[in-house]
Amino acid sequence: MTKVLPSLLASDFSNLDRDIKEMEAAGADMFHLDIMDGQFVPNISYGIPVCEAISKSSSIPLDVHLMTYDPTQFIEDFKNMGVEMLSFHIEATPHAHRAVQEIKNAGMKAGIALNPQTPVEAIKHLLRDVDFVLIMTVNPGFGGQTFIDSCLDKLDDLVALRKSLDTDFDIEVDGGINDETAQLCKSHGANLLVSGSYLFKASDKEKTIFKLKED
Numbered sequence: 001m002t003k004v005l006p007s008l009l010a011s012d013f014s015n016l017d018r019d020i021k022e023m024e025a026a027g028a029d030m031f032h033l034d035i036m037d038g039q040f041v042p043n044i045s046y047g048i049p050v051c052e053a054i055s056k057s058s059s060i061p062l063d064v065h066l067m068t069y070d071p072t073q074f075i076e077d078f079k080n081m082g083v084e085m086l087s088f089h090i091e092a093t094p095h096a097h098r099a100v101q102e103i104k105n106a107g108m109k110a111g112i113a114l115n116p117q118t119p120v121e122a123i124k125h126l127l128r129d130v131d132f133v134l135i136m137t138v139n140p141g142f143g144g145q146t147f148i149d150s151c152l153d154k155l156d157d158l159v160a161l162r163k164s165l166d167t168d169f170d171i172e173v174d175g176g177i178n179d180e181t182a183q184l185c186k187s188h189g190a191n192l193l194v195s196g197s198y199l200f201k202a203s204d205k206e207k208t209i210f211k212l213k214e215d
């Protein structure tokens, strides 16, 4: 089943609680939280205190996307705020397998994220262990960028690997998702759609979420 995850990076931070409630009322399935450290990506977003505030305000599950080095550093904090899904980048650590185990041991769903330049073969050894794979469809670091079409080939590769390994995991896409690119991603196997600027700019958010989900 397709789920839509608004990226709160595109929200109005001075009215975060209002925006959270509006997206929930419009039918959002989960919130996507982008954590950037200014090192792994050339931007800093927000950290643990803001995530805690979001967790208090929100009544739907949270999906945390770490764009940081040292992805296991704050596992305990995310666990304590009830985060459901936690992903980190394969490019950010030499200990990806250990990080997946630590996230799962903390009771969260573990995801591995890939930059556009990284082929899916780089995570083949992890595919039996992860709960989901996050295919970045823009270069991570900023909202509002244009979808990179070649990422559709990576979705095809990932779906083929999932079949050949006879395993199961969700496929999340993140970056430049709008009505048109959402349909493309779904037809190439994605079932979790992150949308930031497109969704937050929409005047009718309920209709926009419905259309993103529609097959």
Ligand code: DX5
Binding pocket: 007, 009, 010, 032, 034, 065, 138, 139, 140, 141, 142, 143, 144, 145, 174, 175, 176, 177, 194, 195, 196, 197, 198
């Ligand atoms: C980019 C982030 C995305 C971003 C998506 O590094 O990982 O989650 O917020 O924003 P849009 O949908 O505007 O591309």
Ligand code: ZN
Binding pocket: 007, 032, 033, 034, 065, 174, 194
């Ligand atoms: Zn993200």
